[in-house]
Amino acid sequence: MLTDDLRRELPGDRLVVDPDIAASYTHDEAEWAQYGTPRLVVRPHTAEEVRTVVRACLRHGVPLVTRGAGTGLSGGANSVDDGVVLSTELMTAIHEIDALEGLAVVEPGVVNDDLRAACAEHGLWYPPDPASAAWSTIGGNVATNAGGLCCVKYGVTRDYVLGMQIVTGTGELVRLGRRTAKGVAGYDLAGLMVGSEGTLGVITEVTVRLRPKREPEHTIVGSFASVVDAGHAVAAVAAAGLTPSALELVDRHCLAAVDEWKNMGLSVDGDVVLLGRTDLPGQAGEHEADAMLACFEKSGATWVARSTDQEEADALFLARRLAYPALERLGPLLTEDVCVPKAAVPDMLARIEAAAVRHDITIANIAHAGDGNLHPLLITPPGDDEARRRAQAAFHDIIADAIGLGGTVTGEHGVGLLKRDGLRQEQSEPVLDLQRAVKTALDPHDILNPGKVLPAA
Amino acid sequence: MLTDDLRRELPGDRLVVDPDIAASYTHDEAEWAQYGTPRLVVRPHTAEEVRTVVRACLRHGVPLVTRGAGTGLSGGANSVDDGVVLSTELMTAIHEIDALEGLAVVEPGVVNDDLRAACAEHGLWYPPDPASAAWSTIGGNVATNAGGLCCVKYGVTRDYVLGMQIVTGTGELVRLGRRTAKGVAGYDLAGLMVGSEGTLGVITEVTVRLRPKREPEHTIVGSFASVVDAGHAVAAVAAAGLTPSALELVDRHCLAAVDEWKNMGLSVDGDVVLLGRTDLPGQAGEHEADAMLACFEKSGATWVARSTDQEEADALFLARRLAYPALERLGPLLTEDVCVPKAAVPDMLARIEAAAVRHDITIANIAHAGDGNLHPLLITPPGDDEARRRAQAAFHDIIADAIGLGGTVTGEHGVGLLKRDGLRQEQSEPVLDLQRAVKTALDPHDILNPGKVLPAA
Numbered sequence: 040m041l042t043d044d045l046r047r048e049l050p051g052d053r054l055v056v057d058p059d060i061a062a063s064y065t066h067d068e069a070e071w072a073q074y075g076t077p078r079l080v081v082r083p084h085t086a087e088e089v090r091t092v093v094r095a096c097l098r099h100g101v102p103l104v105t106r107g108a109g110t111g112l113s114g115g116a117n118s119v120d121d122g123v124v125l126s127t128e129l130m131t132a133i134h135e136i137d138a139l140e141g142l143a144v145v146e147p148g149v150v151n152d153d154l155r156a157a158c159a160e161h162g163l164w165y166p167p168d169p170a171s172a173a174w175s176t177i178g179g180n181v182a183t184n185a186g187g188l189c190c191v192k193y194g195v196t197r198d199y200v201l202g203m204q205i206v207t208g209t210g211e212l213v214r215l216g217r218r219t220a221k222g223v224a225g226y227d228l229a230g231l232m233v234g235s236e237g238t239l240g241v242i243t244e245v246t247v248r249l250r251p252k253r254e255p256e257h258t259i260v261g262s263f264a265s266v267v268d269a270g271h272a273v274a275a276v277a278a279a280g281l282t283p284s285a286l287e288l289v290d291r292h293c294l295a296a297v298d299e300w301k302n303m304g305l306s307v308d309g310d311v312v313l314l315g316r317t318d319l320p321g322q323a324g325e326h327e328a329d330a331m332l333a334c335f336e337k338s339g340a341t342w343v344a345r346s347t348d349q350e351e352a353d354a355l356f357l358a359r360r361l362a363y364p365a366l367e368r369l370g371p372l373l374t375e376d377v378c379v380p381k382a383a384v385p386d387m388l389a390r391i392e393a394a395a396v397r398h399d400i401t402i403a404n405i406a407h408a409g410d411g412n413l414h415p416l417l418i419t420p421p422g423d424d425e426a427r428r429r430a431q432a433a434f435h436d437i438i439a440d441a442i443g444l445g446g447t448v449t450g451e452h453g454v455g456l457l458k459r460d461g462l463r464q465e466q467s468e469p470v471l472d473l474q475r476a477v478k479t480a481l482d483p484h485d486i487l488n489p490g491k492v493l494p495a496a
Numbered sequence: 497m498l499t500d501d502l503r504r505e506l507p508g509d510r511l512v513v514d515p516d517i518a519a520s521y522t523h524d525e526a527e528w529a530q531y532g533t534p535r536l537v538v539r540p541h542t543a544e545e546v547r548t549v550v551r552a553c554l555r556h557g558v559p560l561v562t563r564g565a566g567t568g569l570s571g572g573a574n575s576v577d578d579g580v581v582l583s584t585e586l587m588t589a590i591h592e593i594d595a596l597e598g599l600a601v602v603e604p605g606v607v608n609d610d611l612r613a614a615c616a617e618h619g620l621w622y623p624p625d626p627a628s629a630a631w632s633t634i635g636g637n638v639a640t641n642a643g644g645l646c647c648v649k650y651g652v653t654r655d656y657v658l659g660m661q662i663v664t665g666t667g668e669l670v671r672l673g674r675r676t677a678k679g680v681a682g683y684d685l686a687g688l689m690v691g692s693e694g695t696l697g698v699i700t701e702v703t704v705r706l707r708p709k710r711e712p713e714h715t716i717v718g719s720f721a722s723v724v725d726a727g728h729a730v731a732a733v734a735a736a737g738l739t740p741s742a743l744e745l746v747d748r749h750c751l752a753a754v755d756e757w758k759n760m761g762l763s764v765d766g767d768v769v770l771l772g773r774t775d776l777p778g779q780a781g782e783h784e785a786d787a788m789l790a791c792f793e794k795s796g797a798t799w800v801a802r803s804t805d806q807e808e809a810d811a812l813f814l815a816r817r818l819a820y821p822a823l824e825r826l827g828p829l830l831t832e833d834v835c836v837p838k839a840a841v842p843d844m845l846a847r848i849e850a851a852a853v854r855h856d857i858t859i860a861n862i863a864h865a866g867d868g869n870l871h872p873l874l875i876t877p878p879g880d881d882e883a884r885r886r887a888q889a890a891f892h893d894i895i896a897d898a899i900g901l902g903g904t905v906t907g908e909h910g911v912g913l914l915k916r917d918g919l920r921q922e923q924s925e926p927v928l929d930l931q932r933a934v935k936t937a938l939d940p941h942d943i944l945n946p947g948k949v950l951p952a953a
Binding site for chain 1: 652687707837
């Protein structure tokens with residue numbers, strides 16, 4: 040028995056066999072995705088212990104699902120019946136922060152915000168900032184290639200991963216990638232692991248690239264009467280050659296939900312709020328902030344404000360931060376994650392609106408507008424199964440619309456379970472075959488998070 | 497016969513059968529690497545024609561070597577006996593430059609400088625700038641994940657590839673990656689292709705990300721009495737949190753060779769020249785230039801200068817640009833490409849010096865010092881076979897030293913043929929097995945550039 044083996048091979052406290060506790064490890068935050076009942080949850084402390092778990096799974100032909108904090112939104116970390124769940128939450132060491140080389144070496148369970156705080160003490164900055172940064176782990180961020188607000192200027196997790204240590208699908212503990220600034224020695228296997236959602240290897244250590252701490256940001260806010268106007272403002276910012284350090288959109292459903300909760304009067308000035316930031320140093324930052332504000336105004340903003348004071352700026356961003364919890368108060372959320380060309384943002388928002396009308400559900404929108412990465416949030420009243428079915432129909436329409444506009448079904452949340460059908464729509468069968476070939480090559484016994492990412496052949 | 501098939505299936509002018517002309521397609525610029533005599537050179541005009549060639553090779557079991565301009569330095573594009581060489585040089589269309597989305601869609605044969613010039617007309621910038629930019633093609637740049645001077649701030653080719661069209665190892669014409677700013681739909685196959693040196697697919701189109709045109713640069717030059725002092729200056733720049741847009745090192749052998757050729761008096765002021773640049777806008781650029789100059793001075797620079805005038809700045813960079821041709825006048829060059837942690841640059845330079853003494857050869861150094869990417873240039877008198885043997889021994893020592901210092905055997909030139917043994921030293925056998933598994937998965941019939949990159953099992 041696998042559980043007996045692991046009881047023998049690992050310190051006893053690594054195994055969670057209590058079904059009630061184990062139940063809290065069975066799924067991520069994509070509550071609409073299916074999940075099974077695992078036979079065992081394991082919380083290893085070291086890479087060698089991870090290898091022990093993988094080897095035991097290989098011996099017994101048992102599937103292994105790796106998870107970090109479980110903040111994923113696509114079901115990628117959902118457990119499978121009778122499988123093993125491996126939680127990296129106790130592997131939280133920051134082994135090294137090297138200011139001169141501009142890198143950190145961390146265990147996968149380190150929480151994103153903890154790494155950022157540790158880097159700040161060295162005058163350094165780890166940019167990737169998913170909204171889950173206070174809870175989500177670097178291992179999970181790497182496995183999903185997490186994005187965030189900073190991406191419009193600073194890119195995604197992939198852009199900060201230099202190397203890693205993994206346990207392979209055949210139970211080997213290996214190092215991929217590098218510690219140097221550049222390197223092209225063989226295929227980019229470390230890059231291949233990023234975004235592979237635990238299906239190609241189990242990450243036991245990550246080496247990330249850091250940037251010098253940046254200048255304080257300028258914040259610019261604009262209200263717009265319509266998503267079309269806001270879309271024009273986003274396009275104007277791009278056309279002016281500006282590179283904001285954030286460019287977020289919050290729609291009227293979010294504003295209304297925040298108002299209903301916090302009574303902030305946000306929905307008075309317009310239908311949509313755009314939140315821009317620039318972190319260029321000195322006068323260049325002033326100029327970029329001025330230029331962004333001018334883009335907002337000439338696109339028809341009904342109200343604008345700017346600030347360099349961090350507290351005031353944070354207040355201006357409050358609508359963005361409160362939108363998700365404010366909407367969660369209204370019922371279960373089905374979170375979308377399409378990404379379209381920037382020019383298609385107004386059109387995509389209009390199509391989302393049409394889907395909401397067609398299927399008679401509420402869809403709110405938070406968007407990393409500067410990236411064209413939209414998060415339509417499909418809201419259904421608790422317990423209303425018919426509304427859930429309508430929401431799922433709208434979900435599929437939104438996916439089809441995004442593909443139709445030259446976009447992708449997932450900008451930063453990953454495929455997991457929820458987007459497998461979408462992946463099949465987005466990519467041709469020969470491309471899916473390439474992906475399946477890679478999966479088979481690196482996980483020949485199909486024990487690493489089977490059933491995730493790839494639609495069945 | 498494969499040639500008969502292709503004569504039937506392609507317009508006649510696509511085939512180069514004249515042995516004298518075909519001979520010019522048999523190798524890249526790594527003249528010390530072996531190469532064979534191909535049966536045929538093909539110059540397709542379209543992706544469909546590329547697919548026709550790949551399918552013919554599959555049918556007849558004939559190896560296919562793809563090449564761009566042939567400016568590679570590792571033998572990656574060297575032909576194999578009786579194989580087919582596919583040159584992308586006639587696929588030079590720039591299909592699209594989209595300023596709003598910040599991307600370009602180009603055929604693989606577009607020359608790097610041509611793309612840069614076309615982008616500049618739209619106020620855009622394609623950063624990757626290998627020294628071969630005037631001749632090398634985007635397809636070749638992608639296949640080798642080419643670097644250049646800008647990498648220290650702006651990254652390598654990989655950081656600018658959004659998507660591509662390829663012909664797979666099974667003869668399918670497919671699209672990988674995306675056109676959107678973000679995307680995590682399935683494994684990062686487009687990323688996997690970057691740097692795979694034609695062994696996993698034949699690139700027929702590339703979609704690259706662009707940046708807005710940047711501010712004029714400030715240039716700072718410093719002379720140093722020793723590589724150790726120059727190394728300290730590089731470390732000081734990093735420690736000060738500065739991000740130069742270039743930071744290049746040119747050693748005394750290069751300076752002497754340029755002086756001998758152009759009589760510029762470069763080698764009078766010191767043993768080593770460091771060339772720094774910053775492109776921060778406005779006053780921030782002034783400050784960064786001042787700060788970099790201060791780093792040079794406090795590290796013992798014997799002479800410093802700075803300029804914002806482009807012509808004057810170019811004159812200061814002249815030693816860097818003339819170094820390679822000046823050294824080529826002295827004899828065949830064996831070009832190294834190790835990359836080490838920044839802090840190890842002085843130590844690595846000292847080891848290179850020791851290898852030169854030990855093996856009684858001349859080794860000059862150009863280095864992307866800010867990246868720790870060194871290009872020792874091993875010089876041997878024309879026709880001196882004994883010197884070539886000694887140079888090869890030094891080459892192997894340098895590889896071992898780089899690995900010993902935590903570095904990689906190739907920073908930006910690729911593995912090709914020259915670094916296969918080095919790859920075996922750098923990576924563990926289980927990692928090489930992962931790479932072989934990927935190769936077999938994507939090129940199951942082993943027709944795409946066989947024998948390159950991966951050392952034999």
